Amino acid sequence: MMGLRLILEQVSHAYRDLSVLDGITLTAAPGEVLVLVGPSGCGKSTLLGIMGGMLAATGGTVSVTGEVAADCLNPLTYVFQDFALLPWRSVAGNIDLVLRARLPKAERQARIAEVLALTNLTEFAGAWPRQLSGGMRQRVGIARALAVRPACLLMDEPLSALDAQTRDLLLDEFAAIIARAGTTTVYVTHNLKEAVRLGHQIVVLSRRPGRIRATVRIDRALTDRTARDPDLLVIGEELWRMIRDDAAAAERERVDAPA
Amino acid sequence: MPRLEGPVHFRAAGFAPKDRAWASAATLLGLLAMWQASASFGLIKSLFLPPPVAIATALWHLTVSGELWKHLSASLMRLFVGWTLGTVFGVGMGLAVGLWSALRSPGMAIVAALFPIPKIALVPLFIIWFGIGEGSKIATLAFGVFFPTVIATAGGVDNVARGLIRMGQSFGLSTGAIVRGIILPGALPAILSGFRVTTSIAIVLLVAAEMIGAERGIGAFVLSAGNLYDTDNLLAGIVVLSVLGLIVAWIIGRLERALLSWR
Incomplete structure (x- = not known):
């Protein structure tokens, strides 16, 4: 398995x-x-x-x-209590940070779109973390963690x-x-x-x-x-x-x- | 038991100062008007303190004759090169001190020992090292800018939330990616605040360096006007320096607004 x-x-x-x-x-x-x-x-x-x-x-x-899985970028991946989002990056940018240098741009964008859809954040891709509620910030944390396809x-x-x-x-x-x-x-x-x-x-x-x-x-x-x-x-x-x-x-x- | 009766009054007023742009402008204009009136009514002799109109006239003559640009262009070149050199090396050293234990204590010891030295006192030494030309003036500026930049940058790096760095590490980001993506942007507000200080220091040092062995430059112009008791031109030069400071502060403000729009 x-x-x-x-x-x-x-x-x-x-x-x-x-x-x-x-x-x-x-x-x-x-x-x-x-x-x-x-x-x-x-x-x-x-x-x-x-x-x-x-x-x-x-x-x-x-x-x-x-x-x-072959597409796993980070087997052991954390989701943090305080979200640990970079305030100077948008929602999509926060996810992109952990994919950059590991995947080509098109693949990164596809993964970002996929995890944002999974966490119901698609329409907030361009928002700053400060503009989000606590719950939404943690959903970004989850989306970021899922984007690297953790084991x-x-x-x-x-x-x-x-x-x-x-x-x-x-x-x-x-x-x-x-x-x-x-x-x-x-x-x-x-x-x-x-x-x-x-x-x-x-x-x-x-x-x-x-x-x-x-x-x-x-x-x-x-x-x-x-x-x-x-x-x-x-x-x-x-x-x-x-x-x-x-x-x-x-x-x-x-x-x-x-x- | 004491009895209490009556309305509860609001008591949380004050301690919330607000900026009023019109008050700043009115204060400055009021001072200028009083200054001009004092000179016009003979209360202050123009040799001691030329009135604003005389300074404006001197500035106009300097502008149309091309004299102002001759001095200003020389000063701007020195300011740009000296500040840029000090900033590039200062940010580099500040990052190194902020990131690596091996460099932290030695770097901070050097900064603590050399930062308090008045850089003007080193100008003669710089003239011996770099010659009487541009080299010594640019070195004075660069040296003066370097240390506060190191301190601002290292402080900025120290203040980046460790949790964000741990997040980067937990996602397996490389050291370079963590520095570029987390530490540099996190330290940027402190670095830009440092720029406000270092540009002011650079202008002060520029004038001082130009007063020692320069033919062109606002500092040299102010010195020469002072030697001739030409107070109209002396104050015109000082106004130019003040405006230069304002323009530089405005540029940094725009830079902050552009780079720190996420705040």
Whole structure:
């Protein structure tokens, strides 16, 4: 089967003496959405950084295996929490930046048109990022990521900077886009509603140093899920029970920490 | 318990100054009128401070005689070449200092040591190095422009959001593509702000350099008029410098508007 398997074995990370991740072993199967949840400061984003090669782990290994499509320009591709759009480039220009020097102009334009259509942004191709709402900016981030035909999407709290209504709307769009693309996806979130809506495998991390506390599997296609699905709400509550004490302790730690 | 009753008054007024173009024009015109009136009524002697009409007349004579262009063209050439050289090398050095650890500390140490030196003090040295001709004057300007450009550019590079650079890296962009596509455009507002400062510095240094061993140029003209107590022409030369500064600032404003239209 075409697709990338992402394998982490005994991954640990420390900032000097502060251990933030400890012995993380997990596998994201091809086409699977793996969601990382856990209390603040448990190392979710650090782990995502390690997975994509943006941060060197102090212990353990990260590897990938599998076949990648011939037109894939960047196998491990991030979608950022703060969108990371260049304010001096238009919507189309932001996407063009990551294709330039890799594809001829005609092919670039075709890909840009395709991903803009996929994310309902065609009529905003020439707009500046400052002219867009938060939700639209994140759709540009998604379009840019899809333009390089990634084998694995690494999404770092992509909805957390948005208001609740936009988040709900975009969550459904994400589910549809990810289901259609069939890309292996690792999704970091605080939001358990997002976790159960998108995750095939939900990995719950403990508070710092982050260790795997539990793994929950949901074997249902993303297209068959809805935000108000009672089964998913039950799983969400179960996840919250697992996290609640750690989240409260992490919050107290944050308050107690010296400035 | 105290009782409170009555309307709630708006209290968030002020602290929001607005530009009023007519007030700027009226102030300048008012000052000119007072200046002219003081001279016309004999309150100020024209040798001490020639009135605006006398300065305008001197400017007119300089223009029609071709004298103004003779000096101005020499100054403009020096200004253009000196500023361009200082800017090209300054932006290059600023980028290098902003991007590479190996160059950062040594580069900033050199800038910190040499930037505070008054460049006028170096003119005699530049004359020894580059001769009494154009070389020493252009070197003075270039040297004066170089350091603030390095500081503005390096600061601009430092202020480019790291998240954008990480984004470029995460998409596998080459170093060159990141510099061209992310760092240079991100640093451009700071570089252009630096241009506003360096063009003013360049004009000041131009006049100073032309006052030492130049036959042509606005600085030489002002010096010569001053030596002859020809205050009409002296102030005419100063007005030309002021207008030159205004035109350069306007050009940079247009450049900012064109290049930073995304803001």
